[in-house]
Amino acid sequence: MSYETIQVEIHGGAGLVRLHRPEALNALNARLIDELDQALTAFEADERIGCHVLTGSEKAFAAGADIKEMQAKSFADAYLGDFISRWECVARLRKPIIAAVSGYALGGGCELAMMCDFIIASETAQFGQPEIKLGVIPGAGGTQRLTRAIGKAKAMDLCLTGRFMGAEEAERAGLVARVVPEEQLFAEAIKAAQIVAGMSLPAAMTAKEAVDRAYESTLAEGVKFERRAFYALFATEDQKEGMAAFIEKRRPKFKNR
Numbered sequence: 001m002s003y004e005t006i007q008v009e010i011h012g013g014a015g016l017v018r019l020h021r022p023e024a025l026n027a028l029n030a031r032l033i034d035e036l037d038q039a040l041t042a043f044e045a046d047e048r049i050g051c052h053v054l055t056g057s058e059k060a061f062a063a064g065a066d067i068k069e070m071q072a073k074s075f076a077d078a079y080l081g082d083f084i085s086r087w088e089c090v091a092r093l094r095k096p097i098i099a100a101v102s103g104y105a106l107g108g109g110c111e112l113a114m115m116c117d118f119i120i121a122s123e124t125a126q127f128g129q130p131e132i133k134l135g136v137i138p139g140a141g142g143t144q145r146l147t148r149a150i151g152k153a154k155a156m157d158l159c160l161t162g163r164f165m166g167a168e169e170a171e172r173a174g175l176v177a178r179v180v181p182e183e184q185l186f187a188e189a190i191k192a193a194q195i196v197a198g199m200s201l202p203a204a205m206t207a208k209e210a211v212d213r214a215y216e217s218t219l220a221e222g223v224k225f226e227r228r229a230f231y232a233l234f235a236t237e238d239q240k241e242g243m244a245a246f247i248e249k250r251r252p253k254f255k256n257r
């Protein structure tokens with residue numbers, strides 16, 4: 001399949017999607033979201049893939065929703081068309097997805113990165129929700145996911161002033177899992193994705209589901225969900241193999257990966 005606004009590669013068990021609209025700093029237009037959905041859907045169904053990676057260019061992960069495409073929309077266009085709902089294709093994935101962020105991750109770009117399971121950033125990454133400067137607010141989960149990730153004080157600061165936050169501050173605040181030099185970003189993200197892809201897929205998908213459940217439930221409910229999911233994994237061959245391999249001091253050979 002050939003795409004116009006993204007590039008797709010497979011590296012071992014890692015399925016990589018690179019946002020590619022260099023003329024617009026990877027601004028997210030309808031075509032790009034459509035192609036992203038198609039590519040990720042294909043990876044979800046591809047047995048070779050155990051983990052997705054979403055990345056952009058050195059200069060920009062994505063500079064937000066495409067302002068030129070949005071500017072003329074009326075309330076009815078926006079509300080009835082509900083164009084942002086298409087972006088949920090990233091949040092709906094069941095296989096793990098890692099965002100590899102370099103340069104600008106602004107507005108919808110920051111929101112897209114936050115829909116991923118974790119973010120690896122280069123030292124040059126800049127995160128922000130500058131929609132306020134356009135007379136609007138974040139529309140793809142920014143006020144919600146950012147607040148859960150970094151707390152009210154910093155989320156308010158970013159959403160109200162529109163200032164950008166560098167990689168170091170983002171890591172300190174808990175938005176970013178790792179920060180690496182720019183030239184190591186790609187290798188680091190692919191290596192992390194291949195490690196995830198080497199695990200038992202049911203275990204990796206269940207771990208993702210359980211961590212996500214922490215956002216949607218009380219502690220008591222979440223712990224109950226986790227325990228049921230933990231017990232359920234004893235029904236997999238991979239649990240027998242993983243524990244046998246530990247006891248026999250060898251590497252596990254997972255079937256479902």
Ligand code: CAA
Pocket residue numbers: 023024025027028063064065066067068084104106107108109111130131134137138139140142
């Ligand atoms: N939409 C459309 N085009 C964009 C864009 C965007 N979000 N961001 C950058 N571009 C385009 C610019 O218009 C420019 O195109 P032209 O050369 O044709 O004029 C090109 O990309 C390069 O951009 P700049 O010349 O502005 O580059 P810069 O290095 O001087 O500045 C920047 C970089 C600070 C990221 C600046 O481009 C910028 O502020 N971009 C907009 C960021 C923003 O406001 N994002 C939020 C969008 S709204 C949103 O995302 C809503 C939501 O929550 C869903």
